[in-house]
Amino acid sequence: MKLNALTLVVALALPGAALAADVFRWVDERGQTVYGTQVPPQHRVRAVPADAPLPPGTSACEARWHRYLASAACFDQYRVVGGGLKPEAYRRCTEVPQPDPCT
Structure with missing residues (x-):
């Protein structure tokens, strides 16, 4: 029974992990962190x-914005004409509410 539960946990975790690898972050020419698939x-x-782990010294507020922007980049892969989303977006991406601005 324990083996089946472990197998289920691993099976459910792998699709999210594989998708997360498709969303990247980088710093552009203006010094802004950018998230996207391309x-x-x-x-x-x-x-x-x-x-990937955030750089040392990242504030809690910056970490919340990181999670939000990575989530938005994931959902962007599933946008359709007119602004809707394909149903699989909700199976593959984690919905994160927009955080308050950092002060």
């Missing part, structure tokens, strides 16, 4: 998966 060629060397 990394421009000039940023491919420095792009990391969005779920």
Whole structure:
């Protein structure tokens, strides 16, 4: 019984982990952190998966914004014309509410 529960947990975790690897973050020419699935060629060397650890010294507020922006980038992959979302977006992405601005 324990083995089946462990197998289920691993099976459910893998699709999310695989998808998270498809969303990247990088710093653009203006010093802004960008999240997306299509990394421009000039940023491919420095792009990391969005779920990679954040740099040391990242504030709690910045971490909340990181989770929100990574979530938005994931959902962007499933947008359709007119602004709707494909149903699988909710199975593959974690919905994160927009945090308050950092002060």
